[in-house]
Amino acid sequence: MSEENVTPAASLGARAVGDIELPEELRADVRLLTSLLGRVLRESGSPGLYEDVEQLRQTMITAYSDETSASFEKAEEIVENFSVERADEVARAFTVYFHLVNLAEEFYRTRLLHQETGSDLTGTDTVAGAYSRLIEEIGESAARKRLSTMRFHPVFTAHPTEARRRAVSSSIRRLDDYLEERYANPSNPVYEHRMERRLLEEIDTLWRTAPVREHQPKPEDEVRSIMAVFDETLYTTVPKVYRRICDILQGDESGRTPPAIKPFLRLGTWVGGDRDGNPFVTASVTKKALAISSDHILRGLEVTADRVARTLTLSADTTPSSPELKARWHQLTTADEDGAASAITKAPDEPHKRVLMLVSRKIQATRTRNADLAYSAPEELISDLRLVQDSLARARANRQAYGDLQQLIWQVETFGFHLAELEVRQHSMVHARALAECEAGGELSTETEEVLEVFRTIAQLQGRYGVEASRRYIVSFTQSAADLENVYKLAHFAVGPGGKAPVLDVIPLFETYADLQASTAILSKIAKYPEYAERLQETDGDVEVMIGYSDSSKDVGPVAATLALYEAQANIAEWAVERGLKLTLFHGRGGSLGRGGGPTNTAILGQPPHSVGGRFKLTEQGEVIFARYGDPTIAMRHIDQVAAATLLAAAPSIEQRNLNASEQFADIARVMDRSSKERFLALVNAEGFAPWFATVTPMEEIGQLALGSRPARRGLSVKSLADLRAIPWVFSWSQARLNLAGWYGLGTALQEVNDLNVLREAYEKWPLFTTMIDNVGMSIAKADSRIAERYLQLGDRPDFTEMVLDEMALTRRWITDITDTTGNGRIIDNRPELQLAVKMRSPYVDALSLLQLRALRVLRSQEPSPNDTDSQAPGSQMPIGQSRDGSTSGAQGAPEWQHLLLLSVSGVSAGLKNTG
Template identity: 65%
Template sequence: MQEFTQTEALDLVGRFEAGQELPEKMRADVRLLGALLGRVLQESGSPGLYEDVERLRTATIHAYTDETAEAFARAARIADGFTIARADEVARAFTCYFHLVNLAEEHQRVRTLREREGRPGSQDATDSIAAAFSRLADEVGHDTALARLQGLRFHPVFTAHPTEARRRAVSSSIRRLSELLDEYDASERAGTAQRRAERRMLEEIDVLWRTAPLRAEKPSPTDEVRAVMAVFDETLYTAVPHVYRRVDDALQEEGRGARPPLVRPFVRVGSWVGGDRDGNPFVTATVTRKAAAIASDHVLRGLERTALRIGRGLTLDAASTPPSRALVSLWQRLRAADEEAAAEIAQRSPDEQHRRILLLLARKIAATRTRDADLAYRDPEHLRDDLRIVQDSLASAGAARQAYGHLQQLLWQVETYGFHLAELEVRQHSAVHAAVLAELDAGTSSERAEEVLEVFRAIAFIQERFGPRAAGRYIVSFTQSADDLAAVHRLARYAVGEDGTPPVLDVIPLFETFADLRAAPGILAEIVDHPDFAARLDATGRRLEVMLGYSDSSKDVGPVAANLALYEAQAEIAAWAQRVGIELTLFHGRGGALGRGGGPANSAILAQPPHSVDGRFKLTEQGEVIFARYADPAIAMRHIDQVGAAILLASSPSNEERNRSAAERYADVAATMDTASRERFFSLVKAPGFAPWFARVTPMEEIGALALGSRPARRGLSVESLADLRAIPWVFAWTQARINLAGWFGLGTALDAVGDEERLRAGYREWPLLRTLIDNVAMSLAKADERIARHYLDLGDRDDLADLVMAEMRLTREWTIRVTGGDELLATKPVLQRAVKMRSPYVDALSLLQLRALRALRDADAKAPRDAEHERLLLLSVSGVAAGLQNTG
């Protein structure tokens, strides 16, 4: 079969790009960035690289639009025909392209948000906190709605799960390109500034091309801590108070910025980075101490800079803005503690009392960071109190805008982040606790036991140094009994000895497997009567946190049964908490990928059972999701606003009644789907030889070689058993094979077992849980590809398993389209559909290169030397496919 002529290729690519219904500005960005990448490939790639990339690009676009076996074979033949060195370069080129397309898409999102903010009534977006408050007030009254708003809590917890496939150096390069694209937008059309921005973008894309896409070695836990700190420094530190301000402005209307705020800080940020030791031997007590110290250093530097900036601008003369008595008293205390600096500042600002105080407070914050005991704050509450004295003095002197302007945002930052920035959480497996206690009770102590005890000493140290909020939540993985939770308190007492005081601990059960979810209410009912738990409940006003795992339950029984079991567990736990007077917070262990509970958070929140939210929502944010949601300030603020709105509305009478009545009306549908989907899932994963077959038809084993994160991909067993395979490589491997099985398998059979198409369509409209489940499956299937999936499955020698997977994929696709309406997946979600279609043929190119590498590795003689060239090609393609599909594990 002849390849395309240049004219045919240009026509084919042009028609494909024209068929993508992109916003005009985004289309221009994609063309600009693509053209610049083309220039870089011609200038910096080896001879003929650009032409080879274009050959494969044209062929995969043709195969995507033509859908014939001949077209697909042509594309595969081109990918197979490259030398291994050329295949390596081509994979890198397509990966760079995805980074640029993702950047263009993010840039369009930011552009849209900015345009929306510039329009009148921009705060009235239907999914904003301000709009949610208005709707809630209509249902429950203004005062009740305000009380709920002021009790709102959104608690994202950043984790170090290895799902960010790109290097930090690559992320940094992309961030610089984003800034240059902003400059390009702002410059005059075809003017000097625009040409300069284009030249600098070309330079940066050349850097991106020349930067090794794969990490040379796995990052250490401390590296992971510093990577997450970049998100705080560049975005969250300032974005969160801006969200508070935006909401408060909407509620205050004409009095905005000149009245005490109605909004109370509702974001609390948690972190497992440096604290999660479940299966990660590299996270030690020393690492946990260091993680807390790094975070504290970052936030104290931020607070110091902010206090200095505000102080320098607070040039209010005492004649126009007389200080209050409390402010004068505060000045006297500060001057006595820091005489030399106070004298110098007073000389520079003789009649500017408020300015003088802020500058001295900045020095006290700096002393807190450097551990200067004579000057340092003991805790963030003392800083907060000092700032409120300044605020009250300004307000009483008539300077309300200075009182409730930038100074209020500093107060919000102190209240949100304290001196610790993120609340560090520790996680450990229940089996480790049991084994260590058995040793200690027998009078022995191994190295592992001593390390476990040292963790409790580290928590005590962190609480003493950075405040009680800095650490104290202790998550017990695979909680299967009340004894698993009581063990934590026993170990804490062992750690400090008979005469010591153990750290203050909130022990959080993590229910992960299908069986554990069902047993959860009974375990909770037993543990709350345990003396240690009862004492802590009394101390916290009967507050209790319970964590639910999405990923292991999905791997355990399949995505459909897992989602239904999670809903039922939440409903039962919430009902139990209501009965016994406990303020419950459910902690959702959601991954970024759809097979691990991913998908839009706001729609998931609104689908929760009655009383399972009650104004509080906590979830894990993992890997690439952290950077997708929080790396850009505008996107981070929009995400927090949307999630906050959903949390507020989830407990509205109308939403709770909708979820309650729908669950009752469709209980028989849920039961049928549960049974049918589990049986179908088990027919696959419990088939003899499934585990080694899975390892052969996907790059599961090779993913372990990627330097993604510090945590091992498996808990120690071989692929002869899936029991100890982590959910991340389980999902990641299916995603790479373009099958995405972890996100959808069993739904087709479940819907077919119900059979009543009209009832299922009604359920999709009326039952939020079903709608969320089906919408997530539609996205998962849209990113899958039957033709490519079949080639991966052909790597194995089990036609029975391959046919089972393909049959279920077709059945699920068919039923998803029938229930959602339209004639193809995502027909009712054009923006998502566009994003998937725009990328698909380019992802296909990388998949073909990955298939080539996998075939070579699978066909190699087991006794032959390691095929390093094909391994590298495989890992390059894994990174590229992850960038193209925009989710990994």
């Protein structure tokens, strides 16, 4: 076998996939990385591992395109003959393959983004292009106002869907750096050999690194994991986004005149603040979370201020300071005599540098809590920086005024002293129980004491970091205005008579189908509550409402939930417009279709009129955070795209298009809502469905994965879907290769409409329907009916199996008929880049699924199998759990099979990419 083919993917990486050709650069990188992985498997794997991986790989590739069952059955036979140790190694090999292919794709994408030309940067999917279109539609003055008030507000959460460890992520990031170095030094044999050695070393490290966590992470660990994204990407990337927009809008004037935009990104976080169902998030954890965030941003600002100061070596002769800056210098020297003396020594005739050196010391004092020197709020720091900037501009040092110094100002304006606003979330029932105890006046339970301590903590955090650091309080499962009023009442109980309650923006979270329908009635009532109404006045009519995608989908099915969410947004937007309020809709989206996933910018452009209004806020969780914000180049593009859609969504043409479409296809929406809901409820409400679901998916085992600090369920067992969180509901179906949570009921809904011409017209003209069809197409494409059928057979309910597979086939047929414009009869044929990604991974995901199935069968049966062995060589006949002393027990073998199952979960997640 040639060196080129010693890979668990080389033939696929080196050639076309079906009739789709891999781009040359991507093909080369995939071939390089997977060939190096092949060498690692030969060097570091047990004897015969490479040959076993290669045999399964080749068989799965054939089976993927083989309409007969022969190749697939052969693959099943290969997997059945693996020892548990060998199966574990094979699963790890395929998992590493996915990480490498994902890396290659990401690296290819970043190269394309680096190659973007001027025209690429002015399309309507960029802020500059969206702004230009707005000018055409509403005039320059109105467009400039929209630009200045735009907000994009991602909120990072610790939802447990990021299956890979931080150590794995770090290894992948180092590999990316090596690829970048290699790309920057082409045609250098000596350098290329050195880079190949380093790549091999890192891939070997990745292979040897345990892919799944051994211990459940603590909330503090999750905070630090999020900090890695900030440190490595967002801190420096965000000002680059602003600068690139200014470069396009201002041309040569960019960097020497005041910027054309104001900072529009604000970060939020639930990590350390979301206590809904997570007993490990306490008031103490919340304090630590914000302390960690604040330390990171203040360290960053201190270093940046010091760096900018070192560049301002402008003498007083060429660049005199303004009278205002001179006055500020004297104030600073009085407060910090030692720092002033040092600054005078280092910069005797450089007034701007001297001031910024003392500013850097004040930032340090803020971080170390030196009250004599510390800034009390980020506004004070911005004021000092503006004084320096204004002085430079008045001395005609414009490039120094609006260059690096401006980027520092942007960073302070964006991140403040807290980095990301820490939002608190708690379930409405917890509040109700706590308030009942407080009003009863007896001894308080531990739960209620903790609830009250949270409000005291928020007050402390606001005192230390400012009100903006933590003021939003989200009430999960808001079902009445009383659920919101309870928060204010508890805050007063917490501080006691005469105490000052924290500033709170209480935000309802409407999650279920019924709550979405009742949303405007609840809002109308709470708007009259004195403290809520007072806060509306203080914020000049800012009102925020959160809508949940996950539980509504689990409640009535994905189609009815999508339509209900759209209707609720339209109603809430109309409610806000009638009252002259500035609405921000907070979208509780996840990474998967079943949790509101899919391309964010297209989803924004399909929202109801007035529901965006230049403000878009959403949750970002798990794998999505690292996919969108882990790489600086991709993060820049993502932020630019989402901000562009946020700006453009309020364009009259976009709003009119969405309004016309919703009216034109209202009858279709009603038919789809009714029929899809009936179909979904007929399945999930059937007797025995909940335990069947737990049997035919690895739901129970997923709960044992050390993914996040929050438990996967609200109760101890799954007696009904209400006991199960939406995340494992979605995650489990993706692992079973069905993705049922994202499409079940759609096929029946389309069949009920039964008019292909009308449906194709809706696909062309109705953005909500277009997004739904495209996302379901992606979801169905990543599913596999042959493997799914094996999972469903675990439950011994042929009636459920038939319902699911029939609906899957019906949905696939209608999606294909609606989108297939070429006559090829293939799903997602209109999206070749996605089709390529799916085809490039599917055979390998299939292999991991077969390994997972085998582990599941063993764990469910707990019976010895004649093919299990303690040996690392294939083909041995020692039974499950047999130790070296010859004893046998299914229970003894379970830990190894449990590890294999969890490993396969991690691998499938890496292969599918959007699992939760």
